[in-house]
Every structure is written in C-alpha cells, then in structure tokens.
Amino acid sequence: MKLSNIILLALSLALAISCKNGSNSSSGEPARTVFFDKTGMDTTVSPGENFFRYASGSWLKNTEIPASQSGWGSFYVLEEDNQKHLRKILDELSSAGQAAGSNEQKIGDLYTSGMDTAAIDKRNYDPVKPLLEKIDAIKSADELVDFAAASFKDGDGFLFDFYVGPDDRISTKNAINFTQGGLGLPNREYYFEQDSASKKVRAEYVNYIVKLFTLTGSNPTVAATQADAILKLETQIAGSHLTPVELRDPVKNYNKLSFAEFSRQVPGLNLVNVFKKLDVKTDTVLVSQPKYYIALDKLIRSQPLEVWKSKLRFEALNSAAPYLSQPFRDARFAFFGKVLNGQKQPQERWKQMVDKVDGSLGELLGQVFVEKYFPADAKARMLKLVDNLQEVYRQRIEGLDWMSAETKERALEKLNAFTKKIGYPDKWKKYDDVEISRDKYYENMQSVSRHNYAEMTGKLGKTVDKNEWGMTPPTVNAYYNPSFNEIVFPAGILQFPFFDFNADDAVNYGAIGAVIGHEMTHGFDDQGRQYDKDGNLRDWWTKEDATKFTQKAQVVTDQYNKYEVLKTLHVNGSLTLGENLADIGGLAIAYQAFKNTEQGKSSAKIDGFTPDQRFFLSFAQVWRIKNRDELMRMRISQDPHSPEMYRVNGPLSNMSEFYKAFGVKPGDKMYREEKDRVRVW
Template sequence: MKSTRWGLLAAAMLMVTACKNKSDQQRTVFFDKSGMDTTVNPADNFFMYVNGKWIKNTKIPPSETGWGGMYTMTVDNKKQLHDILEEVSKQNNDKGSKEQKVGDLYLSGMDTAAMDKLGYEPAKPLLVKISGVKNYKDLVNISADTFNDGDGFLFGFYVSPDDRNSKMNVAHFDQTGLGMPDRDYYFNTDSATVKIRAAYTAYIAKLFALTGTDAATANKKAADILKLETDIAQSHLAPVELRDPVKNYHKFSIADFKKLMPDIDVKNLFHRMHINADTILVGQPKYYVALNNLLKSQPIDVWKDKVTFMALDGAAAALSKDFRDAHFAFYNKALEGQKVAQPRWREMVSTIDNGLGELLGQIYVAKYFPPDAKTRMAEMVANLKAVYKSRIEKLVWMSAPTKTKALEKLAAFTVKIGYPDKWKKYDDVEISKDAYYQNMKSIAKHNYNEQLKKLGKPVDKSEWFMTPSTVDAYNNPTNNEIVFPAGILQFPFFDKDADDAINYGAIGVVIGHEMTHGFDDQGRQYDKDGNLKDWWTADDAAKFKQRVQVLINQYDGYTVLNGIHVKGALTQGENLADNGGMAIAYEAFKRTEQGKGDTKIDGFTPDQRFFLSLAQLWRMKISDEATRLNINTNPHSPAMYRTNGPMSNMPSFYKAFNIKPGDKMYRPDSLRVKVW
C-alpha cells in the first residue's frame, strides 16, 4: 500500500495521561503551563520554552522507547481497547461473531504458559519443509508456496492500485530480503551501526541455538546469513531513492519479468502463488536481477539457513518465551532502546488491532467516538480546504494552467473521518481461545487471500488502510484521499469542547498536513484521479523544486545527539506537510471568532495559544537508539524541529512572540520556506 502517512512518532502532551482519553470526561483546561520552561527565550528555542521543564523532569519508562505525545496517547488508547477485550473475552459469545473472534484471540495470546510449553513446535512443519530443499529451484518453490499460508519468502509481493491507472488493482513486486531496517545498516561503519550489526548477528545465532544448533555452528550460520544479506542489500534502493514514485514504477509483462530472472520459472512461481496476471509492477527491478544471480551463486545451504531464520523470525512472537525474548532483545532493545518488554496485554491489543482491526474497531467506535466529534471535525476540514483553495489561487510562483490542475485536485479530495462506511469481513478466519499460533496463521492466510481477491479488480475506494482506533492519519495518493481514524480524534489532538486555538493548533495542523501531502514532492506527481501523471508545466515544476531545496537545506542544518544531522532530502515530504499544514491551519483559525479577537486565555492571546498548542502537541522524549533509527529511516523530522522548523518560516509566529533579527528562531526572508 503506497500511502503517505502523517507519522508513527507524532507527539502530544503529558496531560493525556491524566485525562485518560475518556469520552465521557469533560475537560476545562486544554493547555498545560506546568511543563513550560519560562527561563528559555521563546525567540531562541520555542520548543524548549513550551516543553523544557517537562523534558527535564520526565524519564522514559523502561517499557517504552519514548514518552509524552503520541506515546502516552497510544498507551491510553490501548487501555480503552484492553477494557473492551477484557469485557468481551468473559462473555458467552456466538461462534463467528466479532466478539468471539477478538475475545478468543485475546485469550489465546494471553495464555503464555501454553505457548511456553509448546516451545517452537508450531513452527516445526515449515522448518522440516525447508530442510528438505535440495537446490535453488526447490527454494523458490517453497518460498512461493508459503505465501498461501501467510508466510512467503524472497518475493516482495502485494496487490494495490496501478499508480498510472488508479482504478485497477495490480500485482506489485518490491525489494525485500533484509532483516535490518534498510541497506545502510549493512554498510555504515559508525560505532552505533556496527553495534547493531553485532546484535543482529547474535540474534540470528540465538534463534538457531534455540532450535538445538550448537553455538559454533549457529555463529557460522549467522555470519553467512549476514554476508548473504549484505550482498542482497547491494541491490536495494536507499530510503531517499524510494521517495521517487516515477523511479519506482516499472510495468512488466510476464515475459519481461522472466528476462529479469531467467533462471527462475516465473510461470510456475505465479501458479504456486495463485497470481493470475498478464502484467505486473516491479518497484525495484535491480533486486530481482540480484536475486536471480545470488540464488545460483551462493551455496544452497546458506540460502536454506537464510529462509529458516526468516521463518523463525516471523514466528518468534507466537512461540515460547525464549524466542520472544530474543526477538525483543534485537528489534526493541538494540534498535530502539526499550529496556524491558511491555505488559503482555499491550502486545495483544496491538496484535488484535493489526489482525482483526475492523472487528475490534466496530466495538471501539460505538463506545468511544461520539457523532458530534465527527461533525465538528468535518466542519474544520471544510474550513481548511477553503483556505487551501484561496492560498493556491494567490500563489505568485505558480502559473495559471498548473493552478487550475491543483485546484481540481484539491476539490476532488475524498475525506474519511472516524471509521469506514462498510466494514471488512473476516468470515474465513478461524479463532480458538487455546491455539494462538494457529489463530495468527489463519489471519495471515486471510490477509493473503484478501490480496488475491483484489487482483485485476476495480479498486474499492471505500477501503481503509488504518484501523478506526489508530492514533494516526494518512494521505493516500492513488485514492486522492485524506483519512482521520477515530483514534487520533481525541485530546490533545482534538476535543470538541476545546477552544478553536487549541483544536486548530493541533488537529487543524494535522488536517492541513494531510492536505499538503497531496502536493508534496511525491503527492504532487499524482493527479486528481490518483494517477501518476505529470500535470505541471516544466517551469512550475522547476520553481517548486527550487523552493523545496530551501526547505531541504534548512532541515539539513538541524542536529541531534552528537551532531547527527537530520536528512533534509529524506524528510522533505513530511517537512513540506508540517510547514504547509501549519500555515493553512493558522489562516483557517483566523477565520473563527476566536481567531478574529484578542481575548486571552491562560494569559495568552489567541495567536499565541495556537502556536503553544502545536508546540505542546510535540512534547516528547525518545531514546537515543530510537532517535538514530528515526534519523536513518523515518521520513519525519524530530519533534523539536517539527515545532521550530515550520514556526521559523511563519511571519505570524514572529509577530505573536516578538521574534526579531538576531534571535535564533529568526530566519531572513530569503531563507524562509514559501511553497504552499
């Protein structure tokens, strides 16, 4: 699913912990002054002025990779879901009902004693199949066959709209085959990356040791797998390269795909995967050329070990405690700095939300999402959309022909709020309260079959790609839509009783952010119908890129930890959305009665309150390990720069807090980002 999302590391404020996000609990205070550090000059570092005292006094809980913001909001959101699961799991539910499926999945996952007793027994049938592989052709066959069981190896297959014909679903094949976050983790030589590679190798060896392999052999297998993955990584595009939708669009006939992989029987591969298609899209052809060559050139025993590790790694969360602990030690502790595992119920809430999200979501929205919240949100979206239209019309750098196309695209936006109009069915999913591994396999099979059912069919544009309880939002370019699940429409992002400065400074910026994604470096390449099509004049496209380069340069200058720089090119889309979202939301706020007035609340003017709301929304601390991971792979900038960066480009912010030349938050007019 190629969508641009608002962010997994967006942040809110500590107040959310105290308020518990209960829909029936009315608030009267919407801005937390206690976390401010008024010894900091807001003209020097606005983020620290608003959040400095909170940051100084806050410790990240050992079970978390960060705290504050979306971390605390997500925890409270999971408590809501946990309450639901505890309730339904104790009921005598009809077999096949949504309550039975989510409740029994919860019970099966909470029964860790049963999981521990089984060890890795549930994974053994697949491991036996892999052990019987004789040559690379057998390996390809088993890699294809296991897709039907929800596993699947070596081929990055999924079904989604054709970027150049967004009404039809097609088969996509993307690069895959790496166990670490991206290719750079295999080549970078800084001490932090070297440490992660060592932890990854130890993790691989640990999984083999847990299945009875002696230590020396397990270490040898791990070293060989790392070497093979390093060869695979040579073929991968880097995160910045993956941002270019044109560079990652390649339509192939089956015959042409065969030419990429002459030693792989593509017809047999598709037959085994149940793919019925004449043409496919290949995101990164270089990977499949490398796969063909490596399958032949590398020892089959190394390949078998590689796929065995992939099978164990994929199953680890559903196996005994020693496997779960090993998985945690690498992916959570080494990569993200999480010191101890979260309570089991937290893991199960996430698992059920991911696996049966629209069953759990039906119960969630009935309990926690009041209709009037959806109405207020729709009004705000309409207000921001009108502002964006006005801003496009007034652009001085864009010509009339491109403006016309941009306005057509904006007018065609589909807006989804809260939850789907029609719910997904999971009729083929069998859930038992005493068979967790089998339950997860049933969900995985369902997900794969759901993909196949879409293949070659018209796109269902009513489908959602986040669950209703998700604390996030997204822009989907092929549907030309912006989507706001019920989970994010809670305080501090949104409260129907909050004043406009608070709501427009928080969820208003999110709305503007998602709208702007439709016109960022990726989204601007899709037309009003969601097709990857160049609707810009050459001169306007050049002007856009020149203005975006100013933004890239700005964020390249920001640093974290020991001088690690933000990657301006990687984060450009999210930074564009942050800057555009803030500008649009502020102008929309100024159209409200509060925005037109000057009545102070908590001692602050309406304009000040707007900016304070946004800065407090980003209040959070994250571990050094998670910070490094985010800098390398996350298209979002760190929280401080999602606050200070856009504000330093806003004349209205300068006026609200008396920012003058010489102040650290001040940027000369020539260096201010001026795109949307």
C-alpha cells in the same frame, strides 16, 4: 492496500472540530477545563532561541521515558488511553461465552489465546517445527524458490516482497507490484555504515540469529558460522537495494513490465512456476525495484544452498518468535526492542495483545470501539472542520504569486476532489474464513495471515475499491493516500490530548488545524504533487511551475539538513522533504483558518497569552515527544519525518506571524531573513 504507499502523519496528530459544548468524550468522563500545560514550559529559554524547549522544556527535563517504551509524549499518552479502552472491550468479550464463529468470539478468543502464556510456553517451538522440516528437506535451488513462493498461501512466504494495489498510472486498476526485500535489518544503510553504532547493531544481529538457532538445538559454533553467512548474504542483497531517499521518487519506482519481460530479466527464478505457486495470474507486472530481483536471480544460483536454507530458517523463526515460548520472545525483544529501539523492558502482555488483535482483526474490533468511544456526531463535526480548512487552502492556492493560472486550475481540481474519510469505514471488512481457537495462538495468527493473503490476491484484475481503509478505527494516526487522493482520520486519534470540544479555538486550531492542513498538503508535496486529482501518477504541472516548486523545495531541504539531532548526526533534508513541506504548509493553513474565528480576530489573553501565542504554543505542545537515542538513530536512517523539535522549530522559523507574536528578532537562533523564509503553499 500497501501501507507504505500512503503518507502518514506518523507519531502525533489531532483532528476534530472546534465546539464549545459537549462532554469531554463519548466515554462519559467529566468535561475537561484545562487544555494547555503551562507547567511544562521553560520560560528561561527564549522563544526565538528554541521554541520547542520554551513550550515544553520543563516537561522534557522532568519526564522519564517508561522502561517499556522507546519514547514518550502526547502520541504515546493517547495510544495508551486507547489501549485501555480496547482492553476493556477484549476483557469483556473473552470472559463471556460467545457464539462460535461470531465476530465477538473471534476477537475475544484471539486475545485469550495470546494472553495464555503458560500454554504458549508449554508448546516451546513446536508450532513452527513443520515449517522448519520443510526447509530442511529442500534439495536444490529450484526447490528453494518453489517453497518460498508456495509458502505465501500458508501464511508464511519468503524471498518475494509484493502487494496487490492500485496501478500508480491507472488508479482504478489493481495490479501486482514487486518490491525489494530480503533484509532482516531496517534498510541497506545498516549493512554498510562503518560508525561504531552501526557495527554494534550488526554484531547484535548476528548474536540474535545465533540465539534463535541454539534455542532450536543447534550447536553454538555451527550456529555462529551460519549467522555470519546470513549477514554476508544479506549484505550482498542490500547492495541491490535503493536508499530510503531513492524510494521516495514515485517515477523512478514505477516500472511496468510484461510478464515475459520480467521473466527474461530473472530467468533463474522460473516465474511461470512462481506465479502458479503464488496463485496469481497476470500479463503485466509492476516491479518497483528491479535491481533486487535481478540480484536475487543471480544469488540464488551463486550462493551455497545451505546458506539460503539457513536464511530461511532464521526468517521462519524470527517471524514466529512473538508466538512461541518465552525464550524466543525474549530473544526477539533483546534485539528489536532493546538494540534497535532502546526499550528497557517489553510492554505489558495485555498491551501487546491489544495491538495484535487490532492489527489482525482490526475492523471487527473497530466496530465495537467506535460504538463505545466515538460519538455519533463526531463524523459530521470533523467533516465541517476539514471543509473549512479546505476552503482556506483554496484561497491560498488562488493567491500564490509563483504559480501560473494553468497549474492553479489543476491544483484546485485536485483539492476539490479530495475524498475525506473520518472515524471508520462505511462498509466493514469480513473475516468469515478466519478460524480462531482459544488455545492455539500460533495457528490463529496463521489463519489471519492466510486470510490477508487471499484477500489481497483476490483483488488482482479487479477494479480498485476506494472505500477501503489503510488503518483500523482505533489507530492513533492519520494519512494521505495519493492513489486514492484521500485524507483519512481514524477514530482513535479524535480525542484529547489532541482535541477537546471545550477548548478555545487557539488550542484546537494549533493542534487540529495544523494536522488537517498537514494531510492536505501531502497532496501537493514533492511526492503527492506528481499524482493528479484521480490518483494517477501524471505530470499536470507546466515546466516553469515545476521548476519553481523544485527551487522552493530545495530551500526546505537545505534548511533541515543543518539541524543536528545527535553528535555528528543530522536530519536528512531530502528524506524528510515531504513531511517538512506538509508541516510548513499545514501550520500556515491552520493559522489562516484560526484568524477567521472570533478568537483569532481578538486580542484577549488566556493564561497570560494572546490568541496568536496560544495558537503557536498549542502547536508546539502537540509535538511534545521525548525519544531514546537508539530510536532516533533508526528514525534518522529511514523515517521520512523530522524529529519533533524540528517539526516545531522548522515551520515556525518560516512564519512571520510567529516572529511578531513572540518578538523574534535578528540574532535569535530561529530567526531567518525574510527572503529565506519558505512559503510554498
């Protein structure tokens, strides 16, 4: 499954069911009694001026981002807790002798091989030398293309970016989809922006390339010349790329071609040979961004072969660097960790390896994780809450004053057709062809890559398996997948600080309800609304209703465009539109569901706050995250999620119920005239 085709909640989320009984978690820890951080508030800030700082201002002032992190807050805390759980599992499995070829042996030995940095350092860059020798032996553009395609089966692969997944217009059929690629920096903007920060990133990128080359014995002067040439080549490639905003348009990015048509567009790539090397056969091809492949076809022939070979050497070293000796790991961190994300030092090795095992053999590790840390009744309880929110959503759609009866009927059909996945898959993936050794970390990761490639290409021509998950069970995240019309909540997120069985409804609904509503609303945001109940990209709206939706969505875009993040750096309202719509709609749905509870109907105070106030404060503290400036710059460039302050203040400024709860009045910074308050869903 292509992860970028699913819509993530991203940094923080919370999901479970309100329940007044039970232990704090399945880990057997004592029941928690404090669920809301009053000490983190800054009551010197008026709620109507900046509710994010009112709810978390003291925490923001007093919290230092750990040196190994690019940010810190609720999401990070939960992720670190999960990492500790996974470490315990992996330590146990790696220390005990496991049956050869068993699931336990594979995940235990993969962890062991990555933790043995002494053995990794001793090998220096020997593991990647055979690949570099193959690149050095390339003698023509045709050989370059052949090599780039053939390498995918070996766990590498260059030049081509593609995946096998549902055809957007035939969601039951798997198709091969080619997407733009070829860049080492996050996106095209990094190559063209002329501000000082962007120039610095490009300069450091060149330094990184030089460092990798010199670590393999290249002359520094020659390496610098090669690095400059790579940047120039990638800048030409970047000119063919769509922008992050353009990539959000599913219709614009759906281009179905016959194999013959695609071949005619890129005659120099010899697709007959390429597909043979890729080991795929198909009569039709999806090409999301044809401009990239048309440009690649020309550049392969017009640019010097040695420049292309230098680029492939760099890509090979860059991909392998995490699995090579310390100097390579340090070089990669210096650029991706420090320059792009603002980290001061790498994460502890055990954390890196926990994440690597989860990302490589996640459904093997996940089986042990859910057995130990996900209670048996959690799925049923979660499903009940999701059903409750779904019913509220149904009522809200029926009550919309701007949508026709015809479109409402189809919207309700889609809502009712949601697939709800909670905790972990009903059927686990198999990794029988993955071979893992305790002393060959690089080779282990290559084996995983070969497995992933064979699994992916094996789907081509087959019916889509909608039981498949796009995340592993320990993942701290959630998503909506338009092709499957599903909302998915992995077990890793279903715990405190985002949910607690013993918390009052205001706290749980402020956190959980808003998140569940958020994922549901993704099915009806500017992207999701273009898919029907079966997951097909199809226009099911009347023309008049589509126009009204677009007009309402534009108000949201305009609102968020005005939010300043750093000096002269604003939120991109077009890029973040889908997430902003989901935040606004999700909070409104959660609030209505909360008002159906006993606490929601009462006025009894807890910790000095009314039920409504507690609901909104809980929502705000869910998004309590502090980011480094470097990370924020990268997020503004490519992340479809608004910064956390505006994920709080933006939705709340559109809710009259919030105004009433905290006495927000004209003149307050968050006050919006009633006619300007957005209510889409």
